[in-house]
Amino acid sequence: MRSSIDAVIEGKLKDFSIPGSAVGIVQNGRLVWAKGYGWADVTRKVPMTPKTIMNIGSISKTITATAVMQLWERGLIDLDADVSRYLTYQVVNPKHPSVAITTRRLLNHRSSIRDGKSYWESYACGDPTAALGDWLEAYLTSGGAYFDADDNFHGWAPGILERDQPGGYCNVAYGLLGRLVECVTGARFNDYCAHHIFTPLGMNSTGWYLGDVNLDRHAVLYGKITKEKLESGRQLLAAPGLTIDELTPGARMPHCLYSYPTYMEGLARTSVEELSLFLATYAYRGGNQLLKQSTINLMLSDVHDGRPLCWNRLILENGDVIWGHAGSDPGVKTYMGFREMDETGVIIYFNGDDIGDSKEIITESLFFNAATL
Template sequence: MQSSIDKIVEGKLKEFSIPGSAVGLVHDGRLVWAKGYGWADVTRSVPMTPKTIMNIGSVSKTITATAVMQLWEHGLIDLDADVSRYLPYQVVNPKHPSLAITARRLLNHRSSIRDGKSYSDSYACGDPTVALGDWLEAYLTPGGIYFDANDNFHGWAPGKLDPDHPGGYCNVAYGLLGHLVECVAGARFTDYCADHIFTPLGMNSTGWYVRDVNINRHAVLYSRGTKEKWEGGGQAFSSRFAVPGLTIDEVAPEGRVALCLYSYPTYMEGLARTSIEELSLFLATYGNRGGNLLLKESTIDVMLSEVHDGRPLCWHKFILENGDVIWGHTGGDPGVRTFMGFREKDGTGAILYFNGDDIGDSREVLIESLFCSASTL
């Protein structure tokens, strides 16, 4: 198994000039194999390992969804109640003011909230400097400095299944779920996760803020950029992303730029900072349902059911070439590509990190290869 995975990962790193990768396999509730490849820091020649910490992009949403469902289990959240019931401000799609935006619709990406320009512009080096609730209120309520009825909300109604509008994936929605947790639990989201998810699992090196993790173990993130890419995208080239002092003229064509450790106010949708070793502890709670320390097995069944406007809650279904069903989530941010998932029939899980974007088909090929190799365990 190891030699075949080695060949694939090393080949993809070379093919797409990816700085580094780390992978792991979970079986019977524990990490049974993990390995790092390439560099966590190219300049300092620090190797990528299963202990390397990295922000994991939207894989983070599975942690946020877990927090929400813990509160639901305790009867503290009604998934179908207007989310405004729990918040100090009203959240309404101004195009459909009579239809409620609910926790269920936030979880399954049918809230009709949209990631607008103000969301893209909220990325910045270091930890967030704006309080989550303040930013969301300014983004979602009329009169707020970030409010834009057309840019921040879709035209379709909350909960609507429309073949003409199959999208709806929304990062801001998961920021709102994080604030929902804060309002219901009466604690900062970072503290809630530490007390109810990370510490119980032994994820003692995991955190949401840069200041909460050992940055000496944190991978440097690398984004491939050209002048046109950096200037033209919603996430434009600026000191918010590149390491301080780098100018646009120093970006080599198709070269990779080292990025700062950035953040955004809605951090619970993409900024869990953890390692393969520690994330495996979280993944095992879903794959090994009998030993789940976080949620009841019946709750996981609810999450994976597709009765929620025709979708599951947070998790996505992937079908491998051999027909196996995988429940998982991908992650992507500047300099980040990740995956975490478990196989439905036996709970075997896989985790994959790249500290680079523009990776071609590397993630898809490795997902197939990892689960194929796991079949021999």
């Protein structure tokens, strides 16, 4: 089994010149197998391992959704109330001002909020400098510095997305969910997660800010350089010391450790080992759960405008149903998923963002071979 997985992963790293990967398999509520491949830092020859820390991209949304549903379980949030009820300002789609943007619609990507130009330009090296609440208000409210009715909102009404309309997946929406947690609890989102998710699970090396984690264990993130990126000169997010003269189209460039104001939608920084503790709370019904099983079942149902909350359904080649979430950011590709049938989960990290079909092939391999453990 292990040699089969080794062959698949090592082959993909070679095929696509991926710097490194770390993977893990969860069964019966614990990490039963994990391994690293390639390099966390190519220059310094630091191996990638299950203890390597990375920002995990949109897998982070499952943590944010968990925080929101914890508050729902406590009766502090109504999923179908206008989210503005909990904020200090009104959030509406200016094209459909009479249709409420609700917590449920934020969770299931049917809010009609859109990731506009200002969102993509908010990436910057280091930790966020803009306060979450201030940035969101400037983005979502008329007269704000980043407000653009056409760029920041879709034309369709919240909760309604026809097949011929642009997709609803939205990162800013999960930033707003993080702000919702802050407004309801009075705590900063990162502190809420530390007290109610990370510490209870023993995820002691996990955090949202660079200062929360051991940077000596953080992977270097490598992005493929394109001619378009070089010509625009924007959003290169190059590691300190690199000049544009040193960058060649097609090469892999080490990124700085970057962030954005809506960090709760993509910037959880953790290892395969520690993320397995979180995954087990969903995959294993007999262990430590952050949410009631009835709440998890609700999240995975299709009663929310025909969609689940946060988690996505994947069908393997053999027909098995997997619940999971992928992550993607500069120099980052990740996946986390679980199979309810046998309570098995898998985690996959890459510190490179041009990986071809590697994630899909390795996901299949890990779930197929998990049965032989």
